[in-house]
Amino acid sequence: MTIFDKLESKVQSYALSFPVTFHKASGCYLYDEAGNEYLDFLAGCGSLNYGHNHPVLKQALLEYIGNDGIAHGLDMHTRAKGVFMQNFQDAILAPRDMDYRLQFPGPTGTNAVEAALKIARKVTGRTNIISFTNGFHGATLGAVAATGNSYHRDAAAVPLTNVTRMPFCGYYGQDADTLNMMDKLLSDASSGIDRPAAVIVETVQGEGGLNVAAIAWLKGLEKICRKHNILLIVDEIQTGCGRTGTFFSFEPSGIQPDIITLSKSLSGYGLPMALVLLKPALDQWKPGQHNGTFRGNNHAFVTAATALDHYWRDDRFSREIEKKAGILSHRLKKISDQAGVTQLRPKGRGMIQGLQCKNGAIAKKITGRAFARKLIMETSGNDDQVLKCLCPLTITEAELNEGLDRLATSVFEVLDDNLRKVS
Amino acid sequence: MTIFDKLESKVQSYALSFPVTFHKASGCYLYDEAGNEYLDFLAGCGSLNYGHNHPVLKQALLEYIGNDGIAHGLDMHTRAKGVFMQNFQDAILAPRDMDYRLQFPGPTGTNAVEAALKIARKVTGRTNIISFTNGFHGATLGAVAATGNSYHRDAAAVPLTNVTRMPFCGYYGQDADTLNMMDKLLSDASSGIDRPAAVIVETVQGEGGLNVAAIAWLKGLEKICRKHNILLIVDEIQTGCGRTGTFFSFEPSGIQPDIITLSKSLSGYGLPMALVLLKPALDQWKPGQHNGTFRGNNHAFVTAATALDHYWRDDRFSREIEKKAGILSHRLKKISDQAGVTQLRPKGRGMIQGLQCKNGAIAKKITGRAFARKLIMETSGNDDQVLKCLCPLTITEAELNEGLDRLATSVFEVLDDNLRKVS
Amino acid sequence: MTIFDKLESKVQSYALSFPVTFHKASGCYLYDEAGNEYLDFLAGCGSLNYGHNHPVLKQALLEYIGNDGIAHGLDMHTRAKGVFMQNFQDAILAPRDMDYRLQFPGPTGTNAVEAALKIARKVTGRTNIISFTNGFHGATLGAVAATGNSYHRDAAAVPLTNVTRMPFCGYYGQDADTLNMMDKLLSDASSGIDRPAAVIVETVQGEGGLNVAAIAWLKGLEKICRKHNILLIVDEIQTGCGRTGTFFSFEPSGIQPDIITLSKSLSGYGLPMALVLLKPALDQWKPGQHNGTFRGNNHAFVTAATALDHYWRDDRFSREIEKKAGILSHRLKKISDQAGVTQLRPKGRGMIQGLQCKNGAIAKKITGRAFARKLIMETSGNDDQVLKCLCPLTITEAELNEGLDRLATSVFEVLDDNLRKVS
Amino acid sequence: MTIFDKLESKVQSYALSFPVTFHKASGCYLYDEAGNEYLDFLAGCGSLNYGHNHPVLKQALLEYIGNDGIAHGLDMHTRAKGVFMQNFQDAILAPRDMDYRLQFPGPTGTNAVEAALKIARKVTGRTNIISFTNGFHGATLGAVAATGNSYHRDAAAVPLTNVTRMPFCGYYGQDADTLNMMDKLLSDASSGIDRPAAVIVETVQGEGGLNVAAIAWLKGLEKICRKHNILLIVDEIQTGCGRTGTFFSFEPSGIQPDIITLSKSLSGYGLPMALVLLKPALDQWKPGQHNGTFRGNNHAFVTAATALDHYWRDDRFSREIEKKAGILSHRLKKISDQAGVTQLRPKGRGMIQGLQCKNGAIAKKITGRAFARKLIMETSGNDDQVLKCLCPLTITEAELNEGLDRLATSVFEVLDDNLRKVS
Numbered sequence A, B, C, D: 001m002t003i004f005d006k007l008e009s010k011v012q013s014y015a016l017s018f019p020v021t022f023h024k025a026s027g028c029y030l031y032d033e034a035g036n037e038y039l040d041f042l043a044g045c046g047s048l049n050y051g052h053n054h055p056v057l058k059q060a061l062l063e064y065i066g067n068d069g070i071a072h073g074l075d076m077h078t079r080a081k082g083v084f085m086q087n088f089q090d091a092i093l094a095p096r097d098m099d100y101r102l103q104f105p106g107p108t109g110t111n112a113v114e115a116a117l118k119i120a121r122k123v124t125g126r127t128n129i130i131s132f133t134n135g136f137h138g139a140t141l142g143a144v145a146a147t148g149n150s151y152h153r154d155a156a157a158v159p160l161t162n163v164t165r166m167p168f169c170g171y172y173g174q175d176a177d178t179l180n181m182m183d184k185l186l187s188d189a190s191s192g193i194d195r196p197a198a199v200i201v202e203t204v205q206g207e208g209g210l211n212v213a214a215i216a217w218l219k220g221l222e223k224i225c226r227k228h229n230i231l232l233i234v235d236e237i238q239t240g241c242g243r244t245g246t247f248f249s250f251e252p253s254g255i256q257p258d259i260i261t262l263s264k265s266l267s268g269y270g271l272p273m274a275l276v277l278l279k280p281a282l283d284q285w286k287p288g289q290h291n292g293t294f295r296g297n298n299h300a301f302v303t304a305a306t307a308l309d310h311y312w313r314d315d316r317f318s319r320e321i322e323k324k325a326g327i328l329s330h331r332l333k334k335i336s337d338q339a340g341v342t343q344l345r346p347k348g349r350g351m352i353q354g355l356q357c358k359n360g361a362i363a364k365k366i367t368g369r370a371f372a373r374k375l376i377m378e379t380s381g382n383d384d385q386v387l388k389c390l391c392p393l394t395i396t397e398a399e400l401n402e403g404l405d406r407l408a409t410s411v412f413e414v415l416d417d418n419l420r421k422v423s
Helices: A003-007 A055-066 A079-096 A109-124 A141-146 A150-156 A178-187 A215-227 A298-311 A316-339 A360-372 A397-422 B003-007 B055-066 B079-096 B109-124 B141-145 B150-156 B178-187 B215-228 B298-311 B316-339 B360-372 B397-422 C003-007 C055-066 C079-096 C109-124 C141-146 C150-156 C178-187 C215-227 C298-311 C316-339 C360-372 C397-422 D003-007 D055-066 D079-096 D109-124 D141-145 D150-156 D178-187 D215-227 D298-311 D316-339 D360-372 D397-422
Strands: A022-026 A029-032 A037-040 A101-103 A129-132 A163-166 A198-201 A231-235 A259-262 A275-278 A345-349 A352-356 A378-380 A386-389 B022-026 B029-032 B037-040 B101-103 B129-132 B163-166 B198-201 B231-235 B259-262 B275-278 B345-349 B352-356 B378-380 B386-389 C022-026 C029-032 C037-040 C101-103 C129-132 C163-166 C198-201 C231-235 C259-262 C275-278 C345-349 C352-356 C378-380 C386-389 D022-026 D029-032 D037-040 D101-103 D129-132 D163-166 D198-201 D231-235 D259-262 D275-278 D345-349 D352-356 D378-380 D386-389
Touching: A003 B079, A037 A397, A055 A298, A055 B055, A079 A298, A079 B003, A109 A129, A109 A141, A109 A198, A109 A231, A109 A259, A109 A275, A109 B109, A109 B150, A129 A141, A141 A150, A141 B141, A150 B109, A163 A178, A178 A215, A198 A215, A215 A231, A316 A345, A316 A352, A316 A397, A360 A378, A360 A386, A360 A397, A386 A397, B037 B397, B055 B298, B079 B298, B109 B129, B109 B141, B109 B198, B109 B231, B109 B259, B109 B275, B141 B150, B163 B178, B178 B215, B198 B215, B215 B231, B316 B345, B316 B352, B316 B397, B360 B378, B360 B386, B360 B397, B386 B397, C003 D079, C037 C397, C055 C298, C055 D055, C079 C298, C079 D003, C109 C129, C109 C141, C109 C198, C109 C231, C109 C259, C109 C275, C109 D109, C109 D150, C129 C141, C141 C150, C141 D141, C150 D109, C163 C178, C178 C215, C198 C215, C215 C231, C316 C345, C316 C352, C316 C397, C360 C378, C360 C386, C360 C397, C386 C397, D037 D397, D055 D298, D079 D298, D109 D129, D109 D141, D109 D198, D109 D231, D109 D259, D109 D275, D141 D150, D163 D178, D178 D215, D198 D215, D215 D231, D316 D345, D316 D352, D316 D397, D360 D378, D360 D386, D360 D397, D386 D397
Parallel strands: A129 A163, A129 A198, A198 A231, A231 A259, B129 B163, B129 B198, B198 B231, B231 B259, C129 C163, C129 C198, C198 C231, C231 C259, D129 D163, D129 D198, D198 D231, D231 D259
Antiparallel strands: A022 A029, A029 A037, A101 A275, A259 A275, A345 A352, A352 A386, A378 A386, B022 B029, B029 B037, B101 B275, B259 B275, B345 B352, B352 B386, B378 B386, C022 C029, C029 C037, C101 C275, C259 C275, C345 C352, C352 C386, C378 C386, D022 D029, D029 D037, D101 D275, D259 D275, D345 D352, D352 D386, D378 D386
16 A cells, blocks of 8 residues: 555545656656656646756756755745746747736646636626636636536535636537627626626637637637627636747737736746736736735746747747647547547647547547556546647657557557447 | 836735845845845745755755656656655654645645635535634635635625634633634524534634634634534644644644645745645545646655655754744843833744734834845734744744844834834 | 605606606506596506406405405415415316415515525525526516626626526527527536526516517427426516416426416506415425515405406416407507518517517607507616517407507607608 | 415415414404404514504505505505605604605515615625624525524525624623624724625514614614714614604614615505615615515505504604503513523513523423413524514503413413423
8 A cells, every 4th residue: 555545635636547656757758666658648737848857947947956046935026037027028028019917826827817817807896707618727716616617616615606608619519609699698788697807718728628719719709808898818828838839829819818827837847837917907906915925936937937048039949839730630630530530539729639539438448548558648528538639849750659659559449449349 | 127127017015025136045044136145034924944945955856856856747646745745644644643634736825725625615515614803814716715804805806705704812802702702603593604614723823913822712613613513624834834833833732623734834945835634534525626737746745755854753843943932932022021012012922923013004114124134024914013023943043033133123223213203 | 846756766767757646547547646547558567467456356355354354464374365275276276287386485576586596496405597698587686696687787786696697599599599508508517507406487588578488499498407407497477377378378388397486467456476386396495494574465365366266267368368469469560560670570479569679769769659648668678679568468459459559659650750860 | 184285385384383274353363264363462573563454554445445546556656655755754754853765675574675785785885794693684685694594594505695794782791892893803904804885783683582782782883884984774674663662663772874674564554565764875776776566565555654644643652662561571570580580581672572481492382382372472583482572562451461461371381391390
């Protein structure tokens, strides 16, 4: 009986899917205590876009720690924080002509979402928030109210209030114009939908099953927000930092969110960090009003600043991602074609793509087989029916293909098994 | 104009009190970019009980990173996590005969509180939570509802629900028995106080102004909880990890909380980490029900495990803290005696003590003068009227006395000024 | 300056539309203090289905009062209550093969809705309720949360919670299947729509603008409720007591609601009375749990029992209503045809029909002109754009035609005026 | 099996205590179908201050109905309403130098409370309301949140929000100053008590167990409200219309509530009616914002106007009530003295007095014995332990003494029984 069996709460989940004890990690690989090597198509749920323990970031971190750089800085000014902010301004905001204030909330995605919802409500004086079917925004009480998953909602064990749900792009099928519906509800004084402070949206719903918001839909959503004087929050926690090719996933749409939330891969090294970007006019916080102890995790600032410097000074990394995303699309389509699109449907965009199985049971079998082949990957979606390829963006093409080979083999093993059972 | 002036949100607060840019830190000292040395009586608001960049922890961390130890592990089993859990069992739980499950929520105090409130509500099927006047439990929506401070409550910009407030120990003066009041309300079917899932309490209210729960009061509170079948949550986020002398601040009272929240100094290095301890019967979570990306911050596990090993295998550290706490009490009393107890009243216990000024304006002046003397300290309380000495527990007696000298000088400068103005 | 000007709250509304002081009333007519006679196409917003001061009911009431029949009976058994219940059983429930328990809530529609929502939540253990766009269910806090109108919602001045809105029949146009949408949301574990205790629906949305739920839609709604194990509440407050031809408006659809709310015309004399019908298995109230002082308004029981006896022992009254409804439909269609359907669109069914104008301003002008012709009628809808003919069901054909003549003249006066302005 | 057994919901409560079918009523007497005469010490829970079917009111009502006076008037101006308002101005407001606007909500007490809470929140822009331990304000969702009784609260089956509970006068014993506690909480920015829109209070808690707010306490409460800029709502639903001697029960204290709610005995005949009095500056309603069908129950206006005219043009009725209240006090004290104050403690004031038994079981036995003696009375309090004498104010001294004789006999029968069992 391990210490985990003895002491750890039953709330643990990934450990159930991958029942080994990991020890080391590098690039796309995880290693367990016995020295086995696993290819990582999970990447800390999108927190390791630059892979595990990236050598350049690692070096910067070791130096910083070695030199007694301040580790914990509350929200005080530190050199490391200043460098991060300057790099963020130079590499990210300025080239995109974006004018935002940076708020450092508690260092997790859900804290960023809580801050975003608070300031939106505070500034507008309205309490309602619109979020979307299958959206995921976090587990603390404010964020989970905006989250669609009943598994997480039920855990709150109180009614979740002040959030109204709208259908995401394509939710009612390709022919139904979900934006028109939303506009009608917001234009109708008796619809029963209270005018919201803000809309919060993901461009690709990661946990929700790799549902993609079309570019036209995002543009239309922005237009509705402007028309009804509603703030637009884009939750880039899983899609940001290059996951879809560009630094922000909304860039191809040209929309200008009022508030943007970032976390996960922001530190680049898997260290806890979160950031809220606010249009300057919205920065109506009073000092310390949204506080927290670990807003100044300087180790994360160091690796984050280094990652920005290393990857985002030009568009080479973006182009590299797009190339790999092309490979990923191509191979997923091939698998889908071979299996039949009713069996496996490709979903997602950029480097957040996957395959939708007929149900969660099939998907679970496939990820189980994949793990037996030392490929770590997970499922998402309302029935956990979507196989999710979320590998580091720094993966080599060879590694990517190797992983997809393992996935393909696992897929057909399971589908053939099912076929055999049926026949 | 610095990058901070240009880009950072107005939500920043400590930076306003300490308008320099820090760079390095070691033990009790912070250093700004110009090389000035500051004595730290703030200690990351209690997150740096072992001081900045403790050399033993630093060495362990450098080795771990250097060896490509896994940094980000979601909630997967990792060797570093296992070592932390084993050390926590051996050094903390076993010697105290405590049987708890360990839940790792998102790595901040507020996430720990959110998890604690959720599971309490889920297990009991009740929605109400009792928290206390002047209590502070975090800034996310679930936690801030349990927080007393209107400054933080107002920021939520929605009504805060499902929490009922009770008077803390001594709130209505020493003669009023606040526990009797609470018992009466809970025993009266028409009081309008819905039977709560849990009570959440701090043994010393850090943000609330160093209000101390008497041992008899804590025992009485536990008795009320048992009588009415209510869970008892002790929030040890600021008081835990030795701040009051013992590892848990409730130890002298002998109570047995159902749920305990820990964070702040848990990692020992200022790294984000949080822990919820649950009586085994309460561990009714389903896998992943309370999730989050950074629950497996392995760097924090490494330093946390090392800190437990280094400081908590025997009671030497506790005795050391008690000795310093004695010095602190003695000197604060002397200052109070000299100024008159109506001017400055000593408050707190262990190494979380301070002086209550007549109002926040005076306290603010004093911390300003202290900063000019390169002493970093803050205020707390409902009017920010309490000077809070929250230095690292590893401070030497000489450093402690030096800090208190600077404080005393600052205090009397301000009080004398005030006196002169009056006369 | 009248006593009304001096003392009455600005909350009064009908008095603004009809600025005279009424004194007497009989059948379809209201009389003001000066003796002017007004034809009543408002009928107490549907509370006077049998007209004002119906002679048979009046006689019964005078006798009851004259004989010192008990007027106020709390919820005690009284002979008058017993007679009402027996008549309700014999004339309404038994012939329709309906098995329900009768709950007498406070004597207003909103109290009936509050009771219905409470028992639905209590029995199912769920908190969410589904109500529909443009629905109206009352002004107390529980009922107004289910109401769509933002004018009434805003008056609550707190966030309205525990209700989710769905699109009513035809809300997104005739091609959009709103039931499919609802079914998808309820079938999707990540939709963010918490499984509700109940759905509350009107078969014709009176305040919402005479929107009619198609029979197939009602059947489909019932099917969804059964599939997802959700209670079905039909709010018959405005549509019940024969307004649409049958006693309950849902009868033509053949659905079997779990809970039915009645009020308005139930007493038959305009006296305050309300009734909740519960499937026996749902009658899980404890004694007095939903209480109120005026649940035993025996004067209302007397007139209600008399009305049931007089009108509902056979189907003659229903056939009579249908005949008049036919006249109403025919004439409204003629007006619409003459004006053009884009100018005036007929809406509603049975004796709750009207004409939708292009906007509320036009409709208001028309009702103003009608009042000048001594025709009392009001508007409804999200912009108050729908002219609502809600005359007593006992109106003669001659009176009905007379009223419609006055309406038609008023309509074309206003439309012609508008035309003149445009040209 | 009666029709009640077959059809009525289990929510009925009084019918359980008085298992007969009533038929007629006059003055202080109820008559069942068999012709038995019962002395009424319940008076429709305070709705029949002038007794059943008062001949003067009855005559006015018969005439009104006979002459086809308008029965149902929505919120339109009617002569009957005007007369009521004029009489209310002349007999009640003017002599007391009170300047208020009259709002007619739905005709029940709970609707009046809902209206009062809404306008208080709307005008102040705050959501919180303070209500008191053991307070009762109604059963609809907004009102029940302000109600203390868990039996009624639980029936809501959703968390009740936006209300904070404070201890009523004397709640913690005669030595504890509950107003000081309230003031401290409201003055402390970190108490966790959000500044409320309003305080709602009863001067005597009828359902709560005849707890009396001392005059000094009411004055102090008003002072706190003014100090913190909080509206003061006095709920006079049970205590108004002379129950304590003066028309409003707060008159002896000299306070000036911002809002007053009235219902129950307002119509004088037991007919549904409710009234909200608003200081003119608070009348910020928009037309129809708080609506309802039966706001214009003209039969109630007629009897209410007559009652005002008959009883409240001078102070004779008040003096008469005071005299009877003196008899009631005297005799209850005698019973208490004889039984021992630990067995039976007198409570209440004016004509809302009673005896507190050791527990609800004893009280229930006593009211059972009383009913066997044809005395109708009920219990109240958090354990239903308080015998409540709530007879019509028009009772003769002989009838009063007769009822108290029956009560006394019932009391000692039960106490002696208990004694015998013990010995």
